Amino acid sequence: AIKLVKENDDIRDEIKNSLYEILIDEYQDTSDLQEDFINLISDDNVFMVGDIKQSIYLFRNANPFLFTEKLEKYSKGEEGKRIDLTSNFRSRDEVLRDVDRIFKHLMTKEHGDVDYQDNHSLKAGNKNYDTLGKLDKDSHMDLIGYYSDKEKKKTDDEIEAFYIAQDILRRKGNDLVYDSKLGSLRPSTFKDYCILIDRSTKFESLKKILEFYSIPTIIYSDTVVEKEDIVYVLNALIRLVLYSNKDSLSKKEAQEYYHLFYVVAKSFLFEYDDNYVAKIMIKVRDENKYYTKPYEYLDGKRSYFDSIFETSYKLAKLVNKASFTYIYDEILKEFNLYKHLPKIGNVKDQLTIIERIRSFIDFASLVGDDYFTISDKITGIKDGTDFKYTADQNEDIEAVKIMTIHKSKGLEFTYCYFPYLNKRFNFDDFTKIKIGYLEESGMYCKRKTDKANVVFEVGYREAKRKQISEKIRLLYVALTRTKEKITIINNINPDKAPPAEFEFTDSLSSFGDFLNAIPNLKYDIQDVDVNKDYLSHSYKEYKYKLKKRKYNDISYFKEEIQEKRASKKVIKVLAEKEKQDIEYGNMLHAIMESVDFHNLESIESKEILNVIQDPKNIFFNDLNNSKFYQELEFIYQKEQEKVHGIIDLLIERDDIIYIVDYKASDIDNKGYDKQLKVYYDYVRSRSSKKIECYLLSLIQNRFRKVEVN
Incomplete structure (x- = not known):
């Protein structure tokens, strides 16, 4: 940009003449290059706002001396005018005086590049x-x-x-x-x-x-998972499972499917010989060199060409019946990933990457992304960037x-x-x-x-x-x-x-x-007590084992759990759920998991309270005469297979049962209808009452009734 305006007078003049005034915020963080560019396009019309005491981007080539130089000149009335804003409307007066106590010693012209005692103390402006x-x-x-x-x-x-x-x-x-x-x-x-x-x-x-x-x-940070081998392998496993769930694959999808198999086969998990992999690849091509299914039938039974395919197809049965996070954990378990981590070294770093991907899957699932979209984002396949997300800085969480x-x-x-x-x-x-x-x-x-x-x-x-x-x-x-x-x-x-x-x-x-x-x-x-029991919640190197979920095949409709949850207990349940199933991206969902619907005064979240008290949400209209079953986990036999699921909220009244599934915003995705059909079938196997199913957006406070009959 500098070269362009330097070497082309017409472009420089056009830009300069089109700008009435140039406002630069955070001027103390300006670099020399930025300053050169502004000088080229300005015409004595620059208004700068900044605080030299807050210049903290030296590593980005910020030059705070640009600020101090102008400050000294403008203080003398040379080249510009200095305006001091000395009132602080954020903090109590005691906070500002405490800051003064520290920085009147620390911040000098020699150390800090500004003399704090030279009119840099702030006055409390919020009366x-x-x-x-x-x-x-x-x-x-x-x-x-x-x-x-x-x-x-x-x-x-x-x-x-x-x-x-x-x-x-x-x-x-x-x-x-x-x-x-x-x-x-x-x-x-x-x-x-x-x-x-x-x-x-x-x-x-x-x-x-x-x-x-x-x-x-909740941790607010940019989370970046670089393209390490483990990320590629994990994503290959995820996509193998997702593709295995499809009845048929296009030519392009089949090519990717077997490329994914190759990635996994050659990875630290299996370390297959090239000759063996080549034989597998020959088996899955027909005479026209089109890819076929990775199995054949022997004596009427399906026989897979390799255990990678067999495990992928086994896990594929979960795709329409379980959360993506649960599927992810099952992938880690079934492919023995933790056992093999020492092969690639830096086990602690690899575990961190695994946990970050799990956190992202939780977050993206709540937003409403489908499984393939989430997989795409993990390694930036679509946009060519690394998987990166920043938690929203929502002060109401x-x-x-x-x-x-x-x-x-x-x-x-x-x-x-x-x-x-x-x-x-x-x-x-x-x-x-x-x-x-x-x-x-x-x-x-x-x-x-x-x-x-x-x-x-x-x-x-x-x-x-x-x-x-x-x-x-x-x-x-x-x-x-x-x-x-x-x-x-x-x-x-x-x-x-x-x-x-x-x-x-x-x-x-x-x-x-x-x-x-x-x-x-x-x-x-202070002599602070430290309880080492907190370590039992952590994993240690490759010895870390996934916590096994407990499934109880019981009738939930015989009696309602009578425990009342006070405010502190609500928070306790929320934190426990966070540790096991969610991270910070889905706090609203977590609060709903532990809400006491018979004690609304214990609810501290205004957003959740608004959802529950909104008359249009008909399933919440008669709280006193309703029984609530939250995070209802079930497993039951359907024909030849066991079906597992977790119902976010089941509300039972004398004449009707409501099944409510929480989403952050996207409730129009028809893919969720299959999930609710699974829930409906389970509840129907336990009750003859009328059943209605709803998707509820917690952020938008709107619902969609799902017809599953």
Whole structure:
């Protein structure tokens, strides 16, 4: 673009003359290339908005000095005008004062590239906190300290995660928060809590501990599964099963089917010899070289040419009768995938990929994608990209949020926890630097023969200083996401006295070091209980075994389960269901699984409450005279085969039974009708009452009646 407008005056002038004003947001993250382009097409008509304290994209070539340079000139009335916006409408005054306490020491011109005490302190602008949202207690930050366990029975990570879980349970429902939509205070709920971390490596272990306490948790991150061998093999297995369910295949589908067989046959799962595979491929072609079925009949019985085909056809029977997630788990089990993982190494990474694909299948199934579409998306077959999805940042999802600090920029949360602050910054790249460029001093390099190189050391130190400065700004971004309460959890060295005054040294190489160097920060030392039972919910390397589902072939219509679920029990069931069947993408579905229809006051989700109380949803019209069977799992014999299924909701009244199947939005897909026919047949085998079947969209709050007779 720069080359185009530089070398073509007519194009540059046309663009320049067509723009009345150019507005650049987040100007502190502008790169030199972007600045050059703007200079070429602007005509003294650029309006820039930014905050140098929030420049955190050095790794994307952002140049914060473009901002500071203009800031200094505009402050003197040179070339432009500076407008200071010093009011913060997000946070309570106590939060802003806590931020001041930290950054008046940390953020200087030398470290942070801005003098915080030079008019960078923010004023509380949201006056509702002083009136409609006034609290009886202050909202200053909690500084939680702890000592590392010398006996190493519990790790620092465990201590911090368990403290957060226990603190959330102490606060939830007891602490009041200001709700701008209501214009008043209300008890806090899980969605008010967010945990911000510098890096994503701790997400899963933290989530596991929170869910151990039955705290619903959702991770917000870009999930990328690169095209590793295991992804191709898994997708090949999935598509083999899906194609095996088809009565006939087109020529193109048959070609893909046997290509998939080849991928699986040569993979780490089977490692077939080329000659053997070639013999199989000859068997499945007729005289015209068209592909035929992968079996033949011997003595009236079907005989498959290979166990891969036999297992695929066996699993294909589940396609119209079970969820995609269940089919996926059966594929992993029937093909003994976990047993073979050590062959390809990095078992832990491979397990992570397997779990991420399962999470995506859950998410995509809820959205309403058909099985082949989901399979296409797993490896980006259709669009040529890697499988990647980002969780929607829906503030109304009733769950504790976990995300990176970079991901949180531009967002806000009522309560923010900041753990794992003692993880060292990654300066490995600096040790590898051999050459670089600094605007202040020019090129610097280090030859192999150099034992000492002053020019290189100057450049090296300046590059590292810039990285440290960005880390300070990153901490600022993190803390200023908070609306009402900051909670910092930090490891304390019992043998080191608190500093009398702040001193910046090269030894400060973590956020925890930054905070421990600040004078007069008094920590509340906690001795946190850690329950190692949470580990029983995890898998360990290739020894991990799938939890077997329990099927009970019983009549569900003899009596209704009488247990009433209070609010906490509802959340407990939700979290347990998450651990087994769903991840964060289908929270609405999960809430419906544990709703107490006879106690609507226990329902905290407004969306679910609206669905249940909507008069047009006729199956919910008479709650008091209805019996509810949620997540009704069944298995029964139909002719020569066992049929398995899980009915989302069965409602029984004196004269009628309603079968309700939840979907996120797509209820018009006729493919779901077959699924409901299976449910209908099972219920009909147990009851002579009138039966009606419905698909219910939880997001759109609409239903479709399915005729199955």
